[in-house]
Amino acid sequence: MMQDPTFVQKAFASIAPRYVLANHVLSGGIDVMWRRRVAAMAAALHPQRILDLATGSGDLAAAVGAACPGAQVIGADFCAPMMAHARRRGLPHLVVADGMALPFAAGVFDLVTVGFGLRNMADYGGAAREMARVLRPGGTLMVLDFSQPAPWLRGAYKLYLHRILPLLAGALTGERGAYEYLGGSIEQFPSGPAMNALLNSHGFADTQWIPLTGGIASLYIAQKPLAPQG
């Protein structure tokens, strides 16, 4: 699946000023817990050099940075207006960069995190390969994103995603169209075992899937193998 990068860039630029508020309201604050979960898993690895790709407002970069004192966290995103909030909150290392062609040498990061970002990229497999390239052998990727919830939750979730959320988000941000895109992007994004398979076939191994809040979101933790795989 391809997301159109020009559309994605414009959509995020248009919602940038209200993005953080909208996230917290629309998720009932659960998004904060999801990012904290990633940060706690990251801290257990004691990484020194961390890339937070699609950092946007810097919410995930800030959570990971707070959990990993002493580590250098670089936030990268291809939408400069989204990073204005990250800059205001004092994140020191921000780079305007496209996840499909990162301006970093191979093997320089211990950990790459990407929160609600991979789903918006033009080519998931290509983006995974690029993240694998900048990780050192044995380094870790953490992907946090929406996924397909457990069957018992699906009906209510679909109703919320396609009917209620665009209305609420439209009222909060004035950009209902950007949130109508969200529902479609979630439904066509590989979820659970499909995401494990995608990562395992694009430079990673031993991918673990951790469903969060009934599977509304998921955390995928993948390893870059120590030796190149044939």
Ligand SMILES: C[S@@+](CC[C@H](N)C(=O)[O-])C[C@H]1O[C@@H](n2cnc3c(N)ncnc32)[C@H](O)[C@@H]1O
């Ligand atoms: C939903 S926001 C996520 C922001 C933040 N990571 C968070 O947890 O809230 C998605 C971000 O992905 C960025 N993005 C989408 N495609 C990208 C790409 N190809 N390269 C870099 N950033 C990208 C958008 O600009 C946007 O800021």
